[in-house]
Amino acid sequence: MAQINNNYLKLQAGYLFPEISRRVNEFTQANPEASIIRLGIGDVTRPLVPAVLKAFHEGVEDMADGGTFHGYGPEQGYDWLSQVIIDKAYKPLGVDLKTSEVFISDGSKCDSANILDIFDLSNKVAIGDPVYPVYNDTNVMVGRSGQMNDEGYYDGLVYMPCTEENGFNPDFPSEKVDIVYLCFPNNPTGTVATKEQLKAWVDYAIANDVVLLFDAAYEAFITESDIPHSIYEIEGAKQCAIEFRSFSKTAGFTGVRCGLTVVPEELMGTTDKGEKYSFNKLWNRRQCTKFNGVSYPVQKAAAAVYSDEGWAQVKDIIDGYMDNAKIIREGLSAAGIECFGGINAPYIWLKTPEGMTSWDFFDKLLNECFVVGTPGSGFGPSGEGYFRLSAFGDPKNVETAVQRIKEKWGK
């Protein structure tokens, strides 16, 4: 019989969201008339905007005609999409990229997982705690870790606690590492890094031969003008950073699937003979071998996000989500609950009142307010005592949820 990849057995078996569902189901069975409001899941709720839909439809129509039909496209994505992204999403930030540095994909969850293909297993990896679970679990799956210990950390991985004390921007790893994952604006904490803080990361990375894997999935939600949208806004970042972006949260593409990864040509690693080698070349080779591109209509739809009309429509939806975030943040603060994030990200990270554990607060919120959120401890040990609420809901429901919380907790 074939041996399985035993690393998969080290993973904690999909605990967080199934456990949330179990508790919610149990509650609804006992209280069938309670109107539950779900502010737990990190998925968008608003439909695609008209300009994007129009381009999507046109892309499908093109496929119906022999003259405009598209078969296999470039594995790296169409140049016209990469160029629009460079011109509309990067140039205004003062960042110059070549189309050969932009790789279009079916989303950044996949990219942030697949990127491990181009790094040797011997590299030491540091991740945040709490963290987007993909970074942790994919490193376990490829065999970079030992077992999980009693505290919830995997042997062999380096964890960087993101706490109130450090403003949720972690300290540099205390030991020598080769790869650091950063996610700003952050999921789950909703917090951001300033230009100075990102500069410190870039300086650290260059000084210590570290590659930064920078997840910018939420950059479009930044409302404060001095917060960087891209790691490449920092001088020197092209020497040390790979950036992931996604159309998922930005433009409601969670069910459509499109993202991109930037691998600058300057970014070098070393071979086992100690020679420099380009990560861009490796990622290109990887994509050409294992990926066959994103569908043509989807790339047409993605390009329309950056049309004048498309961007205005998309921005309107983002502003609506951020209005929700504001309602949640201000409402909870008024009820005496300490909140973080929610200003430049669609997540509010709240400190559970009265020192409750994350799961105790989950139960209380469900049973007394009929509101579902996500326990912070599910994102890592340092998330204990915190709780994530998402702003991707319907504004009326968000208002109602906040009202209920205020009534229960307002002093």
Ligand SMILES: *Cc1c(COP(=O)(O)O)cnc(C)c1O
């Ligand atoms: C939602 C999300 C993504 C986007 O994933 P896609 O695969 O592009 O849908 C990436 N990173 C983080 C931290 C996210 O929360």
